[in-house]
Amino acid sequence: MSDLLERLRGRGWRLTAQRRVVAEVLDGDHVHYTADEVHARASERLPEISRATVYNTLGELVSLGEILEVSTDGRAKRYDPNAHHDHHHLVCSRCGTIRDVRPAGDPLSDLPVVERFGFTVTGVEVTYRGTCPSCTDA
Amino acid sequence: MSDLLERLRGRGWRLTAQRRVVAEVLDGDHVHYTADEVHARASERLPEISRATVYNTLGELVSLGEILEVSTDGRAKRYDPNAHHDHHHLVCSRCGTIRDVRPAGDPLSDLPVVERFGFTVTGVEVTYRGTCPSCTDA
DNA sequence: ATCCTACATTGGACTTTGTCTAAGTCAAGA
DNA sequence: TCTTGACTTAGACAAAGTCCAATGTAGGAT
Incomplete structure (x- = not known):
């Protein structure tokens, strides 16, 4: 740093x-x-x-x-702070904890032109939702 | 409705x-x-x-x-209100407008088990960012 | 049709998160 | 070391949302 x-x-x-x-x-x-x-x-x-x-x-x-x-x-x-590595997030719905994750696939290329409605698309964020281990136990 | x-x-x-x-x-x-x-x-x-x-x-x-x-x-x-149809969002970074979109692919299956860190993953949201036609012109 | 009552609504105070400003402070180049 | 424009500060303000005690009412019971 x-x-x-x-x-x-x-x-x-x-x-x-x-x-x-x-x-x-x-x-x-x-x-x-x-x-x-x-x-x-x-x-x-x-x-x-x-x-x-x-x-x-x-x-x-x-x-x-x-x-x-x-x-x-x-x-x-x-x-x-992890801005220089492409990644997405996994969020615990109960406590709000966030983990960085790297899914396979490229969601940007999954959005066909007809689904862009004239927008200039510059980026994509993927947020996985779930329950983290500690909250699952509790 | x-x-x-x-x-x-x-x-x-x-x-x-x-x-x-x-x-x-x-x-x-x-x-x-x-x-x-x-x-x-x-x-x-x-x-x-x-x-x-x-x-x-x-x-x-x-x-x-x-x-x-x-x-x-x-x-x-x-x-x-469109809760009963699977979809994601395309958001204008300038004016905040949201469009519903239906990308190809299944981001849930793109997250391998080793990338789930013990979470019980229940859902995923994909947010595309960009500039809408009116804001691009302005 | 009227009554009852548990559930719904209200207004306003309060909280959380974030922004703005005017006055004071200080990093770093001369 | 001096100077200056950029940085920091405290506190007022704003936006979004929550909470509560008092009041109102939908809909089942009579």
């Missing part, structure tokens, strides 16, 4: 303590935090960081294509 | 004027209103209907499997 900080500096990003901790929080596999969760974890390292800055920074990272915004349930959006 | 009212009555639903107008608003093809839009349209016929009742009724219809809840953008959820 320090690659990330390098890339951003290269793009003229001013490197502040706040942006650094937000980037650090997002480091890791299978991390899909909400903005508030990012804020809570960032606050552990930098107590005075504000919610507005977390929102700003997440928004910038999304615009730069470094992270993905995922909204699977109409509640808080989640942020997915 | 009057089938709908019959079905619901058969399930012991108490049939009120409010529930009737909500069901009527949702009648039609390619309708994907937000709760507030449903409320606005219902108010035209029944001015005193409250937001809470619209939310309650939509929630009940979702539980009964008569309509689908779609959240494509982290903003307001939309409600899709």
